[in-house]
Amino acid sequence: MKTGIVREDIYLEHIIDDYHPESPERLKHIYSMLDEIDNTGIVRIPARNATHEEIGFVHDPSYIESIHATKGKSVRLDPDTSTSPKSYEAACMAAGGFLNLIDSLMKEEIDNGFAFVRPPGHHAERNRAMGFCLFNNVAIGARHLEKRHNMKRIVIVDFDLHHGNGTQHSFYRDNTVLYFSTHQYPYYPGTGWIDETGDGDGRGYTVNVPFSYGMDDNDYMFAFKEVLAPVVDMYKPEIILVSAGFDAHYNDPLGGMRLTEKGYAMMTRTMLDLARRHCNGRLLYVLEGGYGLEGLTSSVRVVIQEMRGTPAHTDYKQDAPSSEAAKIVERLKRVLSPYWGVF
Numbered sequence: 001m002k003t004g005i006v007r008e009d010i011y012l013e014h015i016i017d018d019y020h021p022e023s024p025e026r027l028k029h030i031y032s033m034l035d036e037i038d039n040t041g042i043v044r045i046p047a048r049n050a051t052h053e054e055i056g057f058v059h060d061p062s063y064i065e066s067i068h069a070t071k072g073k074s075v076r077l078d079p080d081t082s083t084s085p086k087s088y089e090a091a092c093m094a095a096g097g098f099l100n101l102i103d104s105l106m107k108e109e110i111d112n113g114f115a116f117v118r119p120p121g122h123h124a125e126r127n128r129a130m131g132f133c134l135f136n137n138v139a140i141g142a143r144h145l146e147k148r149h150n151m152k153r154i155v156i157v158d159f160d161l162h163h164g165n166g167t168q169h170s171f172y173r174d175n176t177v178l179y180f181s182t183h184q185y186p187y188y189p190g191t192g193w194i195d196e197t198g199d200g201d202g203r204g205y206t207v208n209v210p211f212s213y214g215m216d217d218n219d220y221m222f223a224f225k226e227v228l229a230p231v232v233d234m235y236k237p238e239i240i241l242v243s244a245g246f247d248a249h250y251n252d253p254l255g256g257m258r259l260t261e262k263g264y265a266m267m268t269r270t271m272l273d274l275a276r277r278h279c280n281g282r283l284l285y286v287l288e289g290g291y292g293l294e295g296l297t298s299s300v301r302v303v304i305q306e307m308r309g310t311p312a313h314t315d316y317k318q319d320a321p322s323s324e325a326a327k328i329v330e331r332l333k334r335v336l337s338p339y340w341g342v343f
Contacts, residue, residue, distance in 0.1 A: 003307040004045040004104050004113030006097040007031055011118040013086035021254060021291040022120070022132040029297045030116050030287075037301065041308040045104050045113065047097030050140065055095055057143035058136050058170055063127040067091065067134055077129040091119055091134040098141045098286050105239075105282055106149050112272070112307045114244070114285040114300075122164030122243045122288050123189060131162065131189060137286050138243045139170040142177050145239060152176050155237040157228065158183070159220070159267060160245025160288045161255045163192030163208070167243065173200040178207070178235050180228055182220060184248070184256055185210030194332050197339070204339025207231060209332060212324055213256040217263030219325035220248075221318050224270050226329050230342035232274050239282040240275050246290030246299045254291050264299045265313045268306040283307075 012024040034042070052064050070083040077083065094117035101113045121138060123131030138156055145151040154177045158164040163183040168191065171177040175198075183192050198206040209223045232240075246264065248257035275283040285303065290296035302312045321329070333343040 001041055001112065001307065001309040002043050002110045003041055003304060004043045004101055004110035005034065006045050006047050006101050006113070006115040006117060007034065008047045008093055008097065010086065010090050010093050011116070013084070014090040014118050015084040016082050016132065022118070022289075024118070025293060026290065026296060027116060027118055029293045030300050033297045033301055037304070042304070043110050045101050045110070047093045048100055049089075049092040050095035050099055050135070054099065054144060055092070055135055055140060057147065058126065058139045059124070060127045067129070081129050081132055081134070083134070087119065087134065093117070094119060094121070095135050095137050095140045098137045099144050101284055102141055102144060105284060111281055112275075112283045114287070114304065114307065116287050118287070120288045121286070122158060122160060122167045123162070124166045125169060133166065136166045136170060138241055139167050141241060141286065142171070146176060151238045153235060153237045154178070155180065155232055155235065155240045156243065157240060157271060158243035158245070158288070159248065160243055161247035161252065161257060162188050162245065162289060164243055165189045165191040168192070168196065168206055171202060172198055172206060173202040175201045175205050178205045178231070178237065180207045180231070182209040182211060182223055184213065194328070194335050197335060204336065207332070207336065209328065211257070211328060214258055215322065215325055216258040217260055217266065218319045219321045220259060220263055221266050221270070222321035222325055223329055224267055227332060227336070229270065229274060231336070231340050232278065234340055234342055236278050238279050239284070240271055240279065242271065242283070242285040243288045244285040244303070245288035246296045249290065249292060249295035249299055251295040252290065252292040261298050261302045262313045265302040265306050265311060266316055268303045269311070269316065272306060
Protein backbone atom coordinates (compact mmCIF):
# COMPACT_ATOMS: atom_id res chain seq x y z
CA MET A 1 0.00 0.00 0.00
CA LYS A 2 1.14 3.53 -0.78
CA THR A 3 0.20 5.95 1.99
CA GLY A 4 0.54 9.64 1.18
CA ILE A 5 1.47 12.12 3.90
CA VAL A 6 1.42 15.91 3.94
CA ARG A 7 3.93 17.64 6.22
CA GLU A 8 5.34 21.15 5.89
CA ASP A 9 7.37 23.44 8.13
CA ILE A 10 4.91 26.29 7.57
CA TYR A 11 2.44 24.49 9.84
CA LEU A 12 4.88 25.03 12.72
CA GLU A 13 4.69 28.80 12.19
CA HIS A 14 1.09 29.04 13.42
CA ILE A 15 1.33 29.98 17.10
CA ILE A 16 -1.67 30.89 19.23
CA ASP A 17 -0.32 31.67 22.72
CA ASP A 18 2.52 30.50 24.91
CA TYR A 19 1.50 27.21 26.54
CA HIS A 20 -1.61 26.89 24.35
CA PRO A 21 -2.47 23.18 23.90
CA GLU A 22 -2.74 23.55 20.11
CA SER A 23 0.97 24.19 19.72
CA PRO A 24 3.62 23.44 17.07
CA GLU A 25 4.99 20.77 19.40
CA ARG A 26 2.14 18.52 18.29
CA LEU A 27 3.47 18.33 14.75
CA LYS A 28 7.12 18.37 15.81
CA HIS A 29 6.51 15.13 17.70
CA ILE A 30 4.60 13.58 14.78
CA TYR A 31 7.23 14.61 12.24
CA SER A 32 10.03 13.18 14.44
CA MET A 33 8.13 9.90 14.65
CA LEU A 34 7.72 9.82 10.86
CA ASP A 35 11.46 10.36 10.45
CA GLU A 36 12.22 7.43 12.75
CA ILE A 37 9.89 4.73 11.43
CA ASP A 38 10.42 2.59 8.36
CA ASN A 39 9.23 4.76 5.46
CA THR A 40 8.46 1.86 3.13
CA GLY A 41 5.20 2.65 1.39
CA ILE A 42 5.08 6.28 2.59
CA VAL A 43 4.86 8.93 -0.14
CA ARG A 44 5.44 12.60 0.65
CA ILE A 45 2.82 14.82 -0.99
CA PRO A 46 3.76 18.51 -1.22
CA ALA A 47 1.28 21.09 -0.01
CA ARG A 48 0.15 24.19 -1.85
CA ASN A 49 -1.87 27.27 -1.02
CA ALA A 50 -5.61 26.78 -1.34
CA THR A 51 -7.06 29.64 -3.33
CA HIS A 52 -9.71 31.95 -1.95
CA GLU A 53 -12.09 30.42 -4.49
CA GLU A 54 -11.44 26.94 -3.08
CA ILE A 55 -11.76 28.10 0.52
CA GLY A 56 -14.95 29.84 -0.58
CA PHE A 57 -16.51 26.46 -1.32
CA VAL A 58 -17.21 26.52 2.44
CA HIS A 59 -16.53 30.01 3.84
CA ASP A 60 -18.01 33.43 3.11
CA PRO A 61 -15.76 35.76 1.03
CA SER A 62 -15.92 38.45 3.73
CA TYR A 63 -14.73 35.95 6.34
CA ILE A 64 -11.86 34.77 4.13
CA GLU A 65 -10.80 38.38 3.65
CA SER A 66 -10.93 38.96 7.40
CA ILE A 67 -8.48 36.09 7.94
CA HIS A 68 -6.35 37.34 5.05
CA ALA A 69 -6.20 40.71 6.81
CA THR A 70 -4.45 39.06 9.79
CA LYS A 71 -1.43 38.22 7.61
CA GLY A 72 1.70 39.40 9.39
CA LYS A 73 -0.24 40.13 12.58
CA SER A 74 -1.21 38.56 15.88
CA VAL A 75 -4.98 38.93 16.20
CA ARG A 76 -7.36 37.52 18.82
CA LEU A 77 -10.36 35.95 17.05
CA ASP A 78 -12.12 34.35 20.01
CA PRO A 79 -11.09 33.41 23.56
CA ASP A 80 -9.39 30.22 22.31
CA THR A 81 -8.32 31.18 18.80
CA SER A 82 -5.86 33.74 17.51
CA THR A 83 -3.39 34.28 14.70
CA SER A 84 0.33 34.91 14.55
CA PRO A 85 2.12 36.54 11.58
CA LYS A 86 2.27 33.27 9.58
CA SER A 87 -1.15 31.84 10.53
CA TYR A 88 -2.99 32.93 7.37
CA GLU A 89 -0.31 31.31 5.21
CA ALA A 90 -0.36 28.15 7.34
CA ALA A 91 -4.15 27.95 7.10
CA CYS A 92 -4.11 28.29 3.30
CA MET A 93 -1.40 25.62 3.12
CA ALA A 94 -3.34 23.35 5.49
CA ALA A 95 -6.41 23.41 3.26
CA GLY A 96 -4.30 23.22 0.11
CA GLY A 97 -2.23 20.36 1.49
CA PHE A 98 -5.39 18.34 1.98
CA LEU A 99 -6.57 19.23 -1.53
CA ASN A 100 -3.26 18.03 -2.98
CA LEU A 101 -3.60 14.79 -1.01
CA ILE A 102 -7.09 14.33 -2.47
CA ASP A 103 -5.85 14.96 -6.01
CA SER A 104 -2.99 12.49 -5.55
CA LEU A 105 -5.46 9.84 -4.42
CA MET A 106 -7.77 10.53 -7.35
CA LYS A 107 -4.81 10.20 -9.74
CA GLU A 108 -4.06 6.82 -8.08
CA GLU A 109 -0.59 7.94 -7.02
CA ILE A 110 -1.43 6.75 -3.50
CA ASP A 111 -3.91 4.29 -1.96
CA ASN A 112 -4.76 6.31 1.16
CA GLY A 113 -3.24 9.15 3.11
CA PHE A 114 -2.93 11.45 6.11
CA ALA A 115 -2.53 15.26 6.06
CA PHE A 116 -0.54 16.36 9.12
CA VAL A 117 -1.55 19.99 9.10
CA ARG A 118 -2.21 22.94 11.38
CA PRO A 119 -4.34 24.87 12.14
CA PRO A 120 -7.10 22.28 12.51
CA GLY A 121 -10.47 22.90 10.92
CA HIS A 122 -13.64 21.14 12.03
CA HIS A 123 -14.91 23.90 14.36
CA ALA A 124 -14.55 26.65 11.75
CA GLU A 125 -17.97 27.92 10.71
CA ARG A 126 -18.88 29.56 7.42
CA ASN A 127 -18.17 33.03 8.80
CA ARG A 128 -16.44 32.43 12.12
CA ALA A 129 -13.16 31.10 13.51
CA MET A 130 -13.51 29.10 16.70
CA GLY A 131 -12.04 26.24 18.70
CA PHE A 132 -8.45 26.74 17.44
CA CYS A 133 -9.71 26.51 13.81
CA LEU A 134 -9.50 29.03 10.95
CA PHE A 135 -10.54 27.22 7.73
CA ASN A 136 -12.49 23.96 7.71
CA ASN A 137 -10.03 21.68 5.92
CA VAL A 138 -12.17 18.55 5.70
CA ALA A 139 -15.25 20.46 4.52
CA ILE A 140 -13.22 22.27 1.86
CA GLY A 141 -11.88 18.89 0.77
CA ALA A 142 -15.38 17.43 0.45
CA ARG A 143 -16.56 20.34 -1.69
CA HIS A 144 -13.42 20.01 -3.82
CA LEU A 145 -14.30 16.37 -4.44
CA GLU A 146 -17.78 17.41 -5.56
CA LYS A 147 -16.72 20.30 -7.77
CA ARG A 148 -13.44 19.00 -9.23
CA HIS A 149 -13.97 15.23 -9.19
CA ASN A 150 -17.75 15.02 -9.62
CA MET A 151 -18.33 12.93 -6.50
CA LYS A 152 -21.90 12.58 -5.26
CA ARG A 153 -21.57 10.45 -2.12
CA ILE A 154 -18.92 11.39 0.43
CA VAL A 155 -18.62 10.17 4.02
CA ILE A 156 -16.89 12.26 6.69
CA VAL A 157 -16.08 10.41 9.91
CA ASP A 158 -15.05 12.61 12.85
CA PHE A 159 -13.68 10.86 15.94
CA ASP A 160 -12.25 13.97 17.61
CA LEU A 161 -13.22 14.36 21.27
CA HIS A 162 -15.08 17.56 20.37
CA HIS A 163 -18.04 17.72 18.03
CA GLY A 164 -17.26 19.17 14.59
CA ASN A 165 -19.91 21.86 14.59
CA GLY A 166 -18.50 23.63 11.54
CA THR A 167 -18.44 20.47 9.46
CA GLN A 168 -21.96 19.51 10.53
CA HIS A 169 -23.32 22.92 9.62
CA SER A 170 -21.54 22.87 6.24
CA PHE A 171 -23.56 19.85 5.11
CA TYR A 172 -26.67 19.91 7.31
CA ARG A 173 -29.04 20.31 4.34
CA ASP A 174 -26.96 18.20 1.97
CA ASN A 175 -27.34 14.51 1.07
CA THR A 176 -24.11 14.38 -0.95
CA VAL A 177 -22.09 14.33 2.28
CA LEU A 178 -22.86 11.98 5.17
CA TYR A 179 -21.36 13.28 8.43
CA PHE A 180 -20.75 10.81 11.29
CA SER A 181 -19.32 12.00 14.60
CA THR A 182 -18.38 10.40 17.89
CA HIS A 183 -17.69 12.96 20.62
CA GLN A 184 -17.85 13.69 24.34
CA TYR A 185 -21.16 15.30 25.29
CA PRO A 186 -21.98 17.67 26.88
CA TYR A 187 -18.67 19.34 26.14
CA TYR A 188 -17.28 22.04 23.88
CA PRO A 189 -18.80 23.29 21.58
CA GLY A 190 -22.16 22.04 22.91
CA THR A 191 -23.51 20.72 19.61
CA GLY A 192 -23.93 17.17 18.34
CA TRP A 193 -26.92 15.67 20.16
CA ILE A 194 -28.61 12.54 18.80
CA ASP A 195 -31.58 14.36 17.30
CA GLU A 196 -29.39 16.64 15.17
CA THR A 197 -29.87 14.54 12.02
CA GLY A 198 -29.95 17.13 9.23
CA ASP A 199 -32.60 19.21 7.56
CA GLY A 200 -34.30 19.36 4.17
CA ASP A 201 -32.52 17.15 1.65
CA GLY A 202 -29.94 16.39 4.31
CA ARG A 203 -32.34 14.86 6.81
CA GLY A 204 -30.80 11.62 8.09
CA TYR A 205 -27.35 12.40 6.70
CA THR A 206 -25.96 13.76 9.97
CA VAL A 207 -25.27 11.00 12.49
CA ASN A 208 -24.14 12.01 15.98
CA VAL A 209 -22.95 9.64 18.71
CA PRO A 210 -22.81 11.86 21.83
CA PHE A 211 -20.87 9.73 24.27
CA SER A 212 -20.67 10.56 27.94
CA TYR A 213 -17.43 10.74 29.92
CA GLY A 214 -15.20 7.66 30.12
CA MET A 215 -16.04 5.69 26.97
CA ASP A 216 -13.34 3.23 25.85
CA ASP A 217 -12.24 1.17 22.83
CA ASN A 218 -15.15 -1.25 23.14
CA ASP A 219 -17.70 1.57 23.25
CA TYR A 220 -16.30 3.29 20.17
CA MET A 221 -16.07 0.06 18.21
CA PHE A 222 -19.64 -0.79 19.19
CA ALA A 223 -20.81 2.50 17.64
CA PHE A 224 -18.69 1.89 14.53
CA LYS A 225 -20.03 -1.62 14.02
CA GLU A 226 -23.64 -1.01 15.02
CA VAL A 227 -24.19 2.39 13.38
CA LEU A 228 -21.38 3.55 11.09
CA ALA A 229 -20.88 0.31 9.18
CA PRO A 230 -24.59 -0.37 8.41
CA VAL A 231 -25.20 3.23 7.32
CA VAL A 232 -22.08 3.31 5.13
CA ASP A 233 -23.02 -0.05 3.61
CA MET A 234 -26.38 1.42 2.65
CA TYR A 235 -25.02 4.81 1.50
CA LYS A 236 -22.19 3.27 -0.60
CA PRO A 237 -19.80 6.23 -0.59
CA GLU A 238 -17.27 7.04 -3.27
CA ILE A 239 -14.69 8.12 -0.67
CA ILE A 240 -14.28 8.31 3.12
CA LEU A 241 -12.69 11.37 4.72
CA VAL A 242 -11.73 11.40 8.39
CA SER A 243 -11.40 14.32 10.81
CA ALA A 244 -8.77 12.63 12.92
CA GLY A 245 -8.61 14.10 16.40
CA PHE A 246 -6.73 12.10 19.02
CA ASP A 247 -7.95 13.93 22.13
CA ALA A 248 -10.18 11.00 23.10
CA HIS A 249 -6.95 9.18 24.07
CA TYR A 250 -6.90 8.20 27.73
CA ASN A 251 -3.87 10.40 28.45
CA ASP A 252 -5.13 13.56 26.74
CA PRO A 253 -5.14 16.59 29.07
CA LEU A 254 -8.31 18.10 27.55
CA GLY A 255 -10.36 14.94 27.33
CA GLY A 256 -12.29 12.53 29.47
CA MET A 257 -12.34 9.44 27.25
CA ARG A 258 -10.35 6.20 27.44
CA LEU A 259 -9.38 5.31 23.90
CA THR A 260 -6.06 3.52 23.47
CA GLU A 261 -3.75 3.10 20.51
CA LYS A 262 -5.42 -0.23 19.84
CA GLY A 263 -8.79 1.52 19.65
CA TYR A 264 -7.50 3.94 17.02
CA ALA A 265 -6.05 1.02 15.10
CA MET A 266 -9.36 -0.85 15.21
CA MET A 267 -11.32 2.19 14.03
CA THR A 268 -8.89 2.67 11.18
CA ARG A 269 -9.12 -1.00 10.23
CA THR A 270 -12.93 -0.72 10.16
CA MET A 271 -12.80 2.32 7.89
CA LEU A 272 -10.22 0.69 5.61
CA ASP A 273 -12.52 -2.31 5.27
CA LEU A 274 -15.51 -0.07 4.47
CA ALA A 275 -13.45 1.88 1.94
CA ARG A 276 -12.32 -1.32 0.21
CA ARG A 277 -15.89 -2.55 0.12
CA HIS A 278 -17.40 0.55 -1.42
CA CYS A 279 -14.84 2.96 -2.88
CA ASN A 280 -11.71 1.15 -4.04
CA GLY A 281 -10.00 1.76 -0.70
CA ARG A 282 -10.19 5.56 -0.94
CA LEU A 283 -9.61 6.77 2.63
CA LEU A 284 -7.99 10.05 3.69
CA TYR A 285 -7.31 11.46 7.16
CA VAL A 286 -6.72 15.09 8.11
CA LEU A 287 -5.44 16.01 11.57
CA GLU A 288 -7.70 17.76 14.03
CA GLY A 289 -7.08 17.68 17.81
CA GLY A 290 -4.96 15.65 20.22
CA TYR A 291 -2.97 17.45 22.91
CA GLY A 292 -1.14 14.80 24.92
CA LEU A 293 2.06 14.59 22.89
CA GLU A 294 2.94 10.98 23.65
CA GLY A 295 -0.61 9.67 23.14
CA LEU A 296 -1.03 11.71 19.96
CA THR A 297 2.22 10.48 18.45
CA SER A 298 1.76 6.82 19.35
CA SER A 299 -1.83 6.86 18.08
CA VAL A 300 -0.83 8.44 14.77
CA ARG A 301 1.87 5.79 14.43
CA VAL A 302 -0.61 2.90 14.63
CA VAL A 303 -2.93 4.62 12.13
CA ILE A 304 -0.08 4.94 9.63
CA GLN A 305 0.84 1.30 10.19
CA GLU A 306 -2.73 0.24 9.48
CA MET A 307 -2.89 2.38 6.35
CA ARG A 308 0.25 0.96 4.79
CA GLY A 309 -0.63 -2.62 5.67
CA THR A 310 1.83 -3.25 8.52
CA PRO A 311 -0.51 -3.27 11.53
CA ALA A 312 0.85 -2.93 15.04
CA HIS A 313 -2.17 -4.80 16.44
CA THR A 314 -3.54 -8.07 15.16
CA ASP A 315 -5.92 -8.97 18.00
CA TYR A 316 -9.15 -7.13 17.22
CA LYS A 317 -11.31 -8.93 19.75
CA GLN A 318 -14.06 -6.65 20.95
CA ASP A 319 -15.59 -6.97 24.41
CA ALA A 320 -19.09 -5.85 25.32
CA PRO A 321 -19.71 -2.10 25.47
CA SER A 322 -20.66 -0.29 28.63
CA SER A 323 -24.36 -0.11 29.43
CA GLU A 324 -24.22 3.67 28.87
CA ALA A 325 -22.78 3.28 25.36
CA ALA A 326 -25.32 0.59 24.52
CA LYS A 327 -28.18 2.90 25.57
CA ILE A 328 -26.87 5.78 23.45
CA VAL A 329 -26.47 3.56 20.39
CA GLU A 330 -29.92 2.03 20.76
CA ARG A 331 -31.51 5.46 21.14
CA LEU A 332 -29.62 6.66 18.07
CA LYS A 333 -30.85 3.71 16.03
CA ARG A 334 -34.45 4.60 16.87
CA VAL A 335 -33.87 8.20 15.75
CA LEU A 336 -32.20 7.09 12.51
CA SER A 337 -34.64 4.29 11.64
CA PRO A 338 -36.96 6.51 9.55
CA TYR A 339 -34.01 7.35 7.26
CA TRP A 340 -32.00 4.15 7.17
CA GLY A 341 -33.71 0.81 6.70
CA VAL A 342 -30.96 -1.10 8.46
CA PHE A 343 -32.23 -0.32 11.98
